[in-house]
Amino acid sequence: MKPAEKEWTPKILAFLCNWCSYAGADLAGISRMQYPPNIRVVRVPCSGRVNPYFIIKALQRGWDGVLVSGCHPGDCHYISGNLVARRRFAVLKDLLEYLGIESGRLNFSWVSAAEGEKFATVVKEVVEKVKALGPAERLVKR
Amino acid sequence: MDKLGSVMVIGGGVAGVQASLDLADSNFKVYLVDSLPSIGGTMAQLDKTFPTNDCAMCILAPKLVAAGRHQNISLLTNANLKHVEGKAGHFKATLTRRSRRVDEDKCTGCGVCAQKCPVEALDKFNEGLSKGGAVYVRYPQAVPLIYIINKEKCLGCGICEEVCKAGAIRYDQKDEELQLDVGSIILATGFDEFDPSLKTEYGYGRHLNVVSSIEFERLLSASGPHAGLVLRPSDGDIPRKIAFIQCVGSRDATCGTDYCSSVCCMYATKEAVIAKEHMNQIEPTIFLMDVRAYGKDFDKYIERAENEYGVRFVRCRVSSIEEVPETRNLKIKYEPEDGKLIQEEFNLVVLTVGIKPSESNKELAEKLGVELDKFGFFKTQTFTPISTSKPGIFVCGVASSPKDIPETVTQASAASTGVGELLASARGTLVKKKEYPKERDVRGQPPRIGVFICHCGINIGGVIDVPSVVEYAQTLPNVVHACDNLYTCSSDTQEIVKNRIQEYGLNRVIVASCSPRTHEPLFQETIKEAGLNRYLFEMANIRDQCSWVHMHDHKAATEKAKDLMRMAVAKAREIEPLERVALGVTRRGLVIGGGLAGITAALALAKQGFEVDLIEKNKELGGFLRKIHYTLENDDTQEYLRAMIDNVYSNELIKVFLNSKVENVSGYVGNFKTTVTLDSGSEVKRELEHGIIIVATGGEEYHPNEYLYGKDHRVLTQLELENRITVAADEKFGNVVMIQCVGSRNDEHPYCSRMCCGEAVKNSLKVKEKDPEANVYVLFRDIRTYGIMEEDYKRAREAGVIFIRYEEENKPKLAKIKSEGKEDLQVSVFEPIIQEDIIIDADLLVLSAAVIPPQENGTLAKMLKVPLNEDGFFLEAHAKLRPVDFATEGIFVCGMAHSPKPIEESISQAKAAVSRACTLLTKDTIEAEGIIATVNPNRCTACELCMLVCAYNAIEIEETKRGKVAKVNSALCKGCGACAATCRCSAIDLKGFTDMQMNLIINTLR
């Protein structure tokens, strides 16, 4: 590595549903649980709001990984948004894998409003995973 | 005489403020009276609150601001009650407003006077730890933000008068008298701190490095004397070893305070944790008798303090503290349980002072003609925890006994229900509607964004380089103004925001601070008051999701904050005003669960004129309370329950559904639809419509697997013993051994069941009363007889009940010993004082079994879309300040559905839930969310995919001139956005979270 080259750290975009995962992320903060500073959170009403297109767009734009997190199955504030999301992303994951995108760049989780600790753990894991994969290059438009 | 629709609330702490807000929001006129120059009470002085470590000011400020600007709350600060006459329904009160020497209407709170004042007076708010002038405000975010001149300190030099541009200084201002006519009165006088200098053996006042816990709290605070640094008074050094001495002025007959102050164990632990968090080199030790972590999620907090923060807990009474003259360190002598005297040196000693009844109680009690208890708290009864001895006068919070913030807030809401029941007929007669300025039309205008970045004391500013983020924000497109604030949520900053909106012609506002989940409504209200649509607002969460989770990496946190800023600006450039539609409210309530809490709630709603459906799964009402026969005060609970049930059945407004359960819930706040199944031989279904839901599903007694329960008839639970005591006429009990925490505070149920210590004390007293020869042994881990219950604990010891502590790792053991043809129960327990096992032959073994949540909580939570905590109890919206609300509007929780608790607390919670519900039920309309889906007909192909994913049937296909297109029913749409994410043609979008906005956020990656 050239000395001038800065150590690369991944940037990860996270879509968190307002009712569970965003609240869980707040709880992690309130409980002062420390996790790596690599994620940038976008608050969405429900994980079902996340259009697969957002994810593709994010990878094109150069985000190294994406996390979508919503309520546990059955807990979605809008009844079934998270289930719609799950189906959607299963298909998307296959498609992206077909395109040569490592599956570790795409992460889904269920984090409830009471699970601050789980949120911190999820972030740690996702950051580790994406770190191991290195910078995303496959879809990136320059 | 007609009743009046107005209320006087005395005391402007969190209790008084909450009561005022609930009352004003349910259409009563409120006069909030405080003897201090500003409201906020003790909570405004706290740094953080347990068990969440939330910053006290941050969570309190929105309430203070809301009270300060509510059109139906008049703040009467610096005022005292002089005289009252009249009775429930119409009191005539005379108040004295002491002169501030500052004109309230003119003072703008700019603070120039204080800067220029030459007098150095001790700053009271900082507990005498820093200096201030003779003209001052109690704290920088004071509500109302009006200065006051301290008569004693003022030299009359005239400088402030000269510099005050507003011309507000009035040296000659006189005290004023004021008459109020009100229908009811609420006492929320809070408490005084115990004066630690009375305990001379601890050397407070003599030794510089012995401070009170309140002083220590101020030391920890960002707005405190050293801006959050923990420095010891003698030399400004960082203390390494800090000792906390508990129960200073609590559980102490020598000071006349033989009650437990209820909050000290937790707040001392909190202070220890925060001190450690601020400065890692600190080693805190807490000297205490019992760890009284009886509240919801408290034990978890203690565990983290011990294991993650290395807080050391030592059980003992401290006998003396001596100063080492050279170092000013302190030598503490104490005797741990094994009786060996130990001496240890500390750098700083914190005396955890207890709660004392407010000094003002006596005088108030006399003027109002209400009774005090023997300690000087306002007297209440188990079944009427918010009523004083005089009708029409209610009490809440610590004014009636020591309690923590959630309970205080709960009682405040409950007191508001008390008023609502009394004055229901006069509701709405004295209130005004809030008027907003006309909304500025900003459509088509280029965005002019204003950015306000919060230091949040040091919560953000201590980690993130805020000025550099401000500088950075200024470079972002369309940002025409960016600045930082110490607390963006304080009431003075709201004025700043409004002024900047005018000054810079802002049409979009961004606040970078804490979480939109707690603070968005506050700021939206502010911009609305400045003529902007509430949706022209965006937040960047740089505290909960940045500074608090990256506390040790200042650089990365600052970088992240800038990224979040850029994302917020990207979105803000595209946000549009949205419309909120007014929807009608079904003025009917649904209460789920017919135990004590449910019955209390149903009756409280009905008394205020609302119809109620009460659903009970069993064949009769009463729930857990059916198994409780008497209280510590010897009230007859069964008689009370019978009377309540009679009231329910004789009230025409209440409909009871027995053997019933909820099968489905749909709709939204103001208009819920619930399907209930009645199982009476054959199943019947009913559809119910109502505006609010109260969850009161209660708790159950754990069925122990331990100690031969169910296998030996001599092994009982506390409830079974209670039943036996009640039924048996004159029994001989022999040796009774009680084991505490059976099924509680273990891996399966990690929480404290809260009521078992009181139960054990109650039943052992009863056993002793019935059979003085009986021997009662209580084997415990901590005796958690908090509050006034401490007295009963003492009573039990005096009656000869023997209390023996055991450690979790070393639980009591039970053996069956054969002797003379029968089998004896033998309990052995390790006695920590004599350091040996002792063996007790038990005639009865009584297990204090845990309270566990009913199984159905899970299904119900899913139906209602509200969360449970890890233990299976319902999780409220905010542990401190919204104890009976859910994040989902229109749904409330009370009683043991929330967590295990004794009778009076269940009653308070039930009434509190009703109060919160009434803020909705008394409205004509509720505004629907503006965030809903919208269709672009030009792109729609009527493929019906959106219809498929919509869980609310809010989308229909409509025939138009241009053919078929999808149409969104705005009353049904809840704004989840599933349709927008599904549409293949980008024809359907979600307002407030549009595709465009999301794309712009994604594009901010550098």
Ligand code: FES
């Ligand atoms: S609201 Fe959380 S996933 Fe739908």
